[in-house]
Every structure is written in structure tokens, then in C-alpha cells.
Amino acid sequence: xxxxxxxxxxxxxxxxxxxxxxxxxxxxxxxxxxxxxxxxxxxxxxxxxxxxxxxxxxxxxxxxxxxxxxxxxxxxxxxxxxxxxxxxxxxxxxxxxxxxxxxxxxxxxxxxxxxxxxxxxxxxxxxxxxxxxxxxxxxxxxxxxxxxxxxxxxxxxxxxxxxxxxxxxxxxxxxxxxxxxxxxxxxxxxxxxxxxxxxxxxxxxxxxxxxxxxxxxxxxxxxxxxxxxxxxxxxxxxxxxxxxxxxxxxxxxxxxxxxxxxxxxxxxxxxxxxxxxxxxxxxxxxxxxxxxxxxxxxxxxxxxxxxxxx
Amino acid sequence: xxxxxxxxxxxxxxxxxxxxxxxxxxxxxxxxxxxxxxxxxxxxxxxxxxxxxxxxxxxxxxxxxxxxxxxxxxxxxxxxxxxxxxxxxxxxxxxxxxxxxxxxxxxxxxxxxxxxxxxxxxxxxxxxxxxxxxxxxxxxxxxxxxxxxxxxxxxxxxxxxxxxxxxxxxxxxxxxxxxxxxxxxxxxxxxxxxxxxxxxxxxxxxxxxxxxxxxxxxxxxxxxxxxxxxxxxxxxxxxxxxxxxxxxxxxxxxxxxxxxxxxxxxxxxxxxxxxxxxxxxxxxxxxxxxxxxxxxxxxxxxxxxxxxxx
Numbered sequence: 001x002x003x004x005x006x007x008x009x010x011x012x013x014x015x016x017x018x019x020x021x022x023x024x025x026x027x028x029x030x031x032x033x034x035x036x037x038x039x040x041x042x043x044x045x046x047x048x049x050x051x052x053x054x055x056x057x058x059x060x061x062x063x064x065x066x067x068x069x070x071x072x073x074x075x076x077x078x079x080x081x082x083x084x085x086x087x088x089x090x091x092x093x094x095x096x097x098x099x100x101x102x103x104x105x106x107x108x109x110x111x112x113x114x115x116x117x118x119x120x121x122x123x124x125x126x127x128x129x130x131x132x133x134x135x136x137x138x139x140x141x142x143x144x145x146x147x148x149x150x151x152x153x154x155x156x157x158x159x160x161x162x163x164x165x166x167x168x169x170x171x172x173x174x175x176x177x178x179x180x181x182x183x184x185x186x187x188x189x190x191x192x193x194x195x196x197x198x199x200x201x202x203x204x205x206x207x208x209x210x211x212x213x214x215x216x217x218x219x220x221x222x223x224x225x226x227x228x229x230x231x232x233x234x235x236x237x238x239x240x241x242x243x244x245x246x247x248x249x250x251x252x253x254x255x256x257x258x259x260x261x262x263x264x265x266x267x268x269x270x271x272x273x274x275x276x277x278x279x280x281x282x283x284x285x286x287x288x289x290x291x292x293x294x295x296x297x298x299x300x301x302x303x304x305x306x307x308x309x310x
Numbered sequence: 311x312x313x314x315x316x317x318x319x320x321x322x323x324x325x326x327x328x329x330x331x332x333x334x335x336x337x338x339x340x341x342x343x344x345x346x347x348x349x350x351x352x353x354x355x356x357x358x359x360x361x362x363x364x365x366x367x368x369x370x371x372x373x374x375x376x377x378x379x380x381x382x383x384x385x386x387x388x389x390x391x392x393x394x395x396x397x398x399x400x401x402x403x404x405x406x407x408x409x410x411x412x413x414x415x416x417x418x419x420x421x422x423x424x425x426x427x428x429x430x431x432x433x434x435x436x437x438x439x440x441x442x443x444x445x446x447x448x449x450x451x452x453x454x455x456x457x458x459x460x461x462x463x464x465x466x467x468x469x470x471x472x473x474x475x476x477x478x479x480x481x482x483x484x485x486x487x488x489x490x491x492x493x494x495x496x497x498x499x500x501x502x503x504x505x506x507x508x509x510x511x512x513x514x515x516x517x518x519x520x521x522x523x524x525x526x527x528x529x530x531x532x533x534x535x536x537x538x539x540x541x542x543x544x545x546x547x548x549x550x551x552x553x554x555x556x557x558x559x560x561x562x563x564x565x566x567x568x569x570x571x572x573x574x575x576x577x578x579x580x581x582x583x584x585x586x587x588x589x590x591x592x593x594x595x596x597x598x599x600x601x602x603x604x605x606x607x608x609x610x611x612x613x614x615x616x617x618x619x620x
Contacts, residue, residue: 014387017356021383039383040350046327065386065416069379073331073349076375077324098415105408106375 002027003152003204003302005227007294008044009036010268012233012247013066020044020296021066022269024229025055026150026206028132034058035148035208041070042077048297052078057127059134060091061210062145063098072102079109086112090127090134092144093117118146137221139212141246147209149222157197158306167191202307207262210269213243214252219259226302228257229294232267232280250280254287268294312337313462313514313612315537317604318354319346320578322543322557323376330354330606331376332579334539335365336460336516338442344368345458345518351380352387358607362388367437369444370401371520372455373408382412389419396422400437400444402454403427428456447531449522451556457522459532461515467507468616477501512617517572520579523553524562529569536612538567539604542577542590560590564597578604 004027009020021038025045032054034041045052052074061067075087089095096115103109118126118136127134130153137147156178163169167183177183183191207222210231222228230253234242242249250267257265265288270277281293292300314337319330331348335355342364344351355362362384371377385397399405406425413419428436428446436458437444447457466488473479477493487493493501517532520541532538540563544552552559560577567575575598580587591603602610 013390015353015356015383017353020353039380040353043325043327043330043350046325063416065383069383069386070349072382073325073375073379076379080323101411101415105404105411106373 001029001201001304003029003206003304005206005229005266005300006048006050007266007268007296007298007300008041008048009038010270010294010296011038011066012231012269012271013064014272015039015066016272018296019270019272021069022061022210023070024208025050028150028152030054031132032056033134033150036061036067036210037070037074038066039069039073042074044296045074053081053083055087056085057088057090059127059146059148059208060089060095061139061147061208062141062143063092063094064143064211067210068095068098071099072106075099075109075113076106079111083109083111086114088114088116090116090136090148091146094144135221137207137209137218139209139218140215141211141213145211147207147212147218147221149205149207149225151205151225152203154203155200157193157200159197163191163196167196199306201304204302204304206302209256211247213246214248214255216256216259219256222256222260222262224261224263226263227266227300228260228262228264229266229268230256231269232284232293233269233271235274235280236283238271250284251287254284254291257284257288257291263290264300265291266294266300267291311339311511311614313339313516313614315516315539315610316358316360317576317578317606317608317610318351318358319348320580320604320606320608321348321376322541322579322581323374324582325349325376326582328606329580329582331379332371332520333380334518335360338460338462340364341442342366343444343460346371346377346520347380347384348376349379349383352384354606355384363391363393365397366395367398367400369437369456369458369518370399370405371449371457371518372451372453373402373404374453374521377520378405378408381409382416385409385419385423386416389421393419393421396424398424398426400426400446400458401456404454445531447517447519447528449519449528450525451521451523455521457517457519457528457531459515459517459535461535462513464513465510467503467510469507473501473506477506509616511614514612514614516612519563519566521557523556524558524565526566526569529566532566532570532572534571534573536573537576537610538570538572538574539576539578540566541579542594542603543579543581545584545590546593548581560594561597564594564601567594567598567601573600574610575601576604576610577601 008023011019023041024035126136139145205225232250233247284291318333321329333351334345436446449455515535542560543557594601
């Protein structure tokens, strides 16, 4: 029951000797979601012991090279490893165009690629399976760009083991109790649900926001998430440059985190002009204290916790 | 007066946690020649302290992803770093098609790309400047593939400093003496060239052979080189696989080195099926003793040496 984010690359457009271009891997219950795929993503996956074969869903924020140039090698490697199962690619419309053109030149893959793009003006819920939803969030950048919000679905209550025996609960009973219903014994006695269950586990959430100009409206869309990654390409002193290139400063990232009342803010996508990113973290912390500057290989794990309000 | 090869990537098609896909950088007198450009080449250049801006010539062996997928990021980075000077790309015809298609999608670079492909059946001297020639060598692989032989041009003799003064040699005299001519004094006395000069420095050479099926005819084309890189994707026990995929075994690479009487053999492009490549090196050494298995980051430097035969 993991919910674990690995930073595969944390540079902005120009990689450095220590930072690969952007890629994040989110593991939810051992399913792998790749978010962006900068050059060298397959190499980072290997370095951090993450098997590329386990990736079935790849979310791309936008069609700039530092977010997509790793797709060619990663997909080719999946093919050489004997993959037969389709890979699902999510992102702007042009993602499909790029891949079609690329494969026409280099030859088809031995597995299918499925494409899905957020509908303009109706990003909303973009992906859904039995455990998770992903919402696309439109960002303000120099090309069509999306952030992604990963959130676990509302979980069922956990039934107390000793009560299953005490009341001889059958499978049909368990389903109802997990949904919050009371149990009525053979003698007609009502056992309130609260006596039978623990609160459900909290719905864990991760929002990925890269690349974007400062946009205070984003706060509403990532409200209360456990983990917010927000790009922080520049320092506040370079705010003009941030605005011109449609990127954010560390202070601006922190402003979104504060306004959205998230639990923890991760910043990255640092410009290679800064040799050391500690001043960007300090700058963000003056606005939002629980801020971390990410490095390649960092792992952020959200524990399973019982919700106190359910 | 350097002649120095840095291995940027030494894996075969599937990179590993320790080996990037193929790329070599040859520095000749501080000029940088990039040979193949697998994914992550720009990251390796940074890691090994090699400034990508200094690359003006890129030689591509063939259009398989593990030899070219790094071009997109490297050229894009050069553009973002403000490059204005053209980059010269050498390789199969399809290299131009790939780049044109890529740039039509992602946008033009702020510098020119020049292309040159070896003429079929007339590979021969493919590049020449004041100090170096590069010959293309046709290889046997699943697509049009070239090896490259880098060789310094014949060097002028070095004039002994004390003789310049002793005979008051002028600039015109020096030019003649460096070319091997004797000097005739004002009194008509002939001073033999051997009294005036040291032997010239040797012409250093590096041959790059990847990817190819075993081809004994290659030995003639790389005869006597100082440094031969020859792919050794497979072990002799997998010779059938090597033959099917048009690759070479370590023994076959060594057979070429022995037949060609090269000074040193470098082997690499190891299949990821072998966790450890030491048995490939041992296998090659049984045929040709002066063999080294390359690793990413290795540097092979050829010293300036006076030729004993000149």
C-alpha cells in the first residue's frame, strides 16, 4: 500500500553534472506512474532500481525537450525487453504527433501506444482506475502544458477483526459494513458501524506542477494535497526573467503552497545558473515553512494513516 | 598537443546503471570530435568536465537509437547556451532526414547544421583539416553503418634550437629544413638535415569500429593504428547471436586487432546480459594481449612521441 514519489530528474532545461532533466516516478500500490520523461530517464530508473517494464502509464506535461526526450530511449528499451503490453501516454495532442513521426522513422514498437489528451476547457478527471484518479490542470507556459493531480479514491472503512468473529459477519455483511452501514444481528439488535470499524485510511495525494508562470488560481486546484511539487526555476530576484520565460520563482511556488494549505512543498526544476539551490529553498521557506528542494534520487513516501475525521 | 579519447558511454542497446549508451569524445590538440551520441551524452560531457560548446564535429556511425538519441538534447542545449557557430554532422544520409524531421517538430536551432555522408563505395577520406584526416570505413550491420579512422597528418621535423642560432636560420630556411631539406651555408657548406633536426612526432591514430558483424577485411583498414575501439557485444559462446544480430564477439574483435597489428585494443558495447564484462576481456586477451575493456569515464591518452624511423 505504498504511495511513493521518486525524483528521477530535477534540472530545468539545461541538465547539470548532478541533475538530469525532469522526470518523476509515482508508485501507488506498486503500480508505476511516470510523470514527464526527460533525457536519461531510463538510465535513472535503472540507477534507482525501478524496473521500466512496470510502467504502464506515462503523463507528459508539455512538449519541450527537457520533458520528453527520454521517451524515445525508454520506449525503445521496453520493446527490446520484450514488452507486449500497451503503454498509455497522456499529454498534449502533439505528443501523439511526435511519437507517430518518430516511429515512422525508427520503426514500430512491438507493443501498442494509446494516447489521451485533456479536452480543452474540460481537463478534470483524466484518468481513473480502481484506486486512483488523475486530474489534469492547465498551466500557463509557452506551449500547451498540464499539471497532474494524483489522488487515491475514497477508501472503505476497515472492519475490526475481532468483530468479524464476534458477530459471524459474512462477505455480504462485510461489504456493507466497510461502506459505513450498521449491522443488524439475527436477533434484530443494531450494532452501530462505529463499533465495528476503524476509520478508513486517508486518501493520499500528489500534485505535479511544472512548467508554469505564477498563477494564483492553481491554489484552488491543488488545495490540501499531501505533496505538491511546484517548479521553482528562478529566485525572486530573477522574477522578471521568470515572468518572461513563463516560469515561477521559489517564492511564488511557496505562495501557491501556502494559499492551497498543502502539507509539504517540493521545489525543483532549478535553473542551472544557480550552482547551489539552498537559497531557493530558504526563499520558499520564508513563505511556506515545510518546503524541500529536491535532488535526483530523492524518495518521498506518504504513510498509510487513518483519517481522524471519518 | 593532446590526443585523448574519453569514453562517454559503453553499453550496447540497453543501458545499465553504470553504462550509458555509446558515445566517445576524441580531443586532438584541444579540438573536440564527438563520435556517436547515445542518450545522455550531454550529461556525461558535463560529468566529465567537457564543455559541449567546444564540439564542432559529430560523427555518427549509424541510425540506431542507442547511437543517436542523445543528439536531440545535446543540440538543443548548445542552442540554449547561445551557440551561433555551425555544427558539422557526419554519417549516413538518414541522419539529415532525422534531424530535419526533428527540427520541423521542435523548432529550428539558432545555429546551422551541415551534413556530410560518405559516398557509397568511395568512403575514403571523409574529413580533413590542417592537422587531421578522418576516413570512413563501411561496416556490416543491419543498417548502413560506418566506422571512422582518425589519424594525425604527417608532421614536420622539429628543428634543433641550438642549430637555428649556430647557422642563423631565417624563416624561409626553417620551412625548408622542417620539410627535410639540407641547409647550405653562405660559404656553400652543406649541413645535412639529420644534423639540424629531431625526428618528427609520430602520427597518432584512433579507429572506431561499432557496430559490425565480424569482418576480417577490416584489419586492412585499421592496420597499425595506435588505438582501436572494436565493439564486442557478445562472448564467443554467444557467437551465433552475434552473427544473427550482426555484432561481434570479444574474440572476433581481438582477431581484427591481432591481424591489423594495432598497438592497443579497446572493447566495449557490451551486452547488458553480462553482469560483469571481465570474461569478455579475458577472452579477447587470449587472442590479443593488449586489450582493455572500457568503462564510462575512461580516458586513453596517446603521448607525443618522436618517430624512430623518420
